[in-house]
Structure formats: C-alpha cells, structure tokens
Amino acid sequence: MHEPTPPGGGSAAAAAAVSAAVPVLLAGQDRVELRDPVFISDLHLCAQRPATAQAFFTLCARLPAGAELVILGDLFEYWAGDDTLAASQSEDDALARAVVQALHDCTARGTAVYVMRGNRDVLLGAQFLAESGARLLADPCIARIGSTPTLLAHGDAYCTLDTAYQAFRVQARDPRFQTGFLQQPLAERRALIGQARGQSEATKQQLDMQIMDVTPEAIAQALADAGVRAMIHGHTHRPACHREDDGTTRWVLPDWELEGPARRGGGLRLLAGQLQAFAL
Numbered sequence: 001m002h003e004p005t006p007p008g009g010g011s012a013a014a015a016a017a018v019s020a021a022v023p024v025l026l027a028g029q030d031r032v033e034l035r036d037p038v039f040i041s042d043l044h045l046c047a048q049r050p051a052t053a054q055a056f057f058t059l060c061a062r063l064p065a066g067a068e069l070v071i072l073g074d075l076f077e078y079w080a081g082d083d084t085l086a087a088s089q090s091e092d093d094a095l096a097r098a099v100v101q102a103l104h105d106c107t108a109r110g111t112a113v114y115v116m117r118g119n120r121d122v123l124l125g126a127q128f129l130a131e132s133g134a135r136l137l138a139d140p141c142i143a144r145i146g147s148t149p150t151l152l153a154h155g156d157a158y159c160t161l162d163t164a165y166q167a168f169r170v171q172a173r174d175p176r177f178q179t180g181f182l183q184q185p186l187a188e189r190r191a192l193i194g195q196a197r198g199q200s201e202a203t204k205q206q207l208d209m210q211i212m213d214v215t216p217e218a219i220a221q222a223l224a225d226a227g228v229r230a231m232i233h234g235h236t237h238r239p240a241c242h243r244e245d246d247g248t249t250r251w252v253l254p255d256w257e258l259e260g261p262a263r264r265g266g267g268l269r270l271l272a273g274q275l276q277a278f279a280l
C-alpha cells in the first residue's frame with residue numbers, strides 16, 4: 001500500500017465489512033491508567049517467524065490477572081484487514097487467529113490488553129478488537145504510569161527526516177484511502193502490501209541511519225504538546241533509555257527477532273514503581 005489504490009467496485013457486503021473495520025478510537029489525549037503494565041512493540045509476527053510467535057504466546061500466558069499488556073504498534077509484520085481472521089489463503093491467517101486467541105485468553109483472565117496501531121498494522125480494526133478484547137490506543141496518547149504521565153506512541157511520526165515516509169504515513173492513515181484499499185479483495189491487498197514491503201526494504205538500505213531515527217526536535221515538540229516529561233515508543237528498533245539534560249526521559253522498545261542466533265526481544269515493565277527493561 002505504497003501507492004494510492006483507487007476504490008474497487010466493492011459489493012454491499014464489502015462496504016459493510018469496511019465500515020465494520022473502522023474502529024472506535026479512544027480520544028487522542030485520553031488518559032489511560034496503568035498500574036502493572038508490560039510494554040512491548042515491533043514483534044512483526046507472521047507465520048515465517050514461529051519462534052517469535054511462540055515467545056509472544058509464552059509472555060501472554062505468564063501475565064497475571066490485573067496486569068496490563070500494552071502493545072505499541074507493529075504487533076504484526078503486516079495487516080491486510082480484519083477479514084484475515086476469517087480467511088484461509090495464507091499461513092498468516094491461522095497465525096493471526098492464534099494471536100487474537102492469545103490476547104482473548106489474556107483479557108478473559110483479567111489481564112487488560114491495549115493495542116496501538118503501528119505503520120505495519122495500521123489497518124487493525126473493529127473485528128480484531130472485538131475478537132481479542134483489546135482496547136485501541138490512539139497514537140499518541142497519554143498514560144498515567146504509577147504517578148507519572150507518560151506519552152505513548154509507535155514512534156514513526158517522529159522520524160521527520162524521512163519525508164517520503166511521512167507523506168506515505170499521512171496517506172495510509174487517511175480514512176478514504178483505507179476504505180478504498182479495504183474494498184480490494186484480500187489476495188490483492190496482500191499482493192500490494194508485499195510489493196510495498198519490497199520497496200520499503202530496498203529504500204531502507206539506501207537511507208542514512210540518522211534518517212531512520214526520530215529527530216530530537218520532533219520528540220521535544222511531542223512532549224511539549226502533551227505537557228509531559230516522559231515517553232515510550234518503538235518503531236526504530238534502537239532500544240534505550242534516553243535521560244536528557246532537560247529532565248525528560250524517553251524509553252525506546254526493542255523489536256523482536258527470535259528465529260536466528262541474534263536473538264533479541266523484550267520490553268518494559270514496572271517494578272517497584274520504576275520502569276525497567278526486560279529481555280527475552
């Protein structure tokens with residue numbers, strides 16, 4: 001979905017599916033109270049990464065009742081639409097159902113699940129939320145973690161040096177673009193996303209590493225707009241805790257890759273009132 005896709009001649013059923021896919025967002029600056037949160041992002045789950053998916057299932061199964069699983073985008077490698085959950089044309093369909101089941105098991109046990117859309121799964125919609133029991137977080141939103149108001153974001157909005165990506169980001173979040181895209185048959189959407197991912201990988205290899213990271217100006221502006229001094233985001237795959245001279249703190253979540261020898265993954269959790277990174 002790198003290029004604009006004209007709306008196809010969708011049937012009434014397709015149009016109904018599209019309207020059902022438009023989620024009810026929490027308001028942009030809703031305050032979410034988190035008491036025992038576990039933050040993760042950028043798992044990039046797909047059938048081709050079974051060990052990573054298994055690590056996610058294991059984490060879900062171990063979360064206690066009363067905890068909150070907070071997923072800050074790119075849970076999935078890609079999301080072609082919620083009709084994935086009723087499809088059987090790809091191994092990724094079954095994986096998607098298993099992920100939704102794992103999230104549902106969490107919510108059924110009393111572990112709240114919050115999901116923010118990332119750039120890869122920006123089309124996560126109402127059916128995904130209904131079947132998983134997850135609540136959708138706006139990007140960005142403010143969470144009160146213990147007593148600290150903290151800005152939560154996926155992070156891609158702050159990579160402002162990548163102007164081509166920012167133009168695409170605006171388009172990918174345009175409801176009219178999404179509606180047109182979702183009216184295409186699922187197989188065509190998959191093909192279009194596959195093409196876009198191929199282009200994206202090729203482009204990334206040519207981009208300066210600095211362009212792929214957030215800019216300090218964008219982060220400072222986001223914190224000022226929100227009126228907070230702490231934030232958590234993912235997307236850049238550069239896990240860190242940046243404690244700045246101005247007293248602000250910015251946590252960056254790791255991506256997950258558990259297939260090869262270079263295993264990595266983990267997140268952030270609250271221990272004794274302090275955020276702490278954990279590795280898998």
Ligand SMILES: [Mn+2]
Pocket residue numbers: 042073074118119120154156234235236
């Ligand atoms: Mn991302």
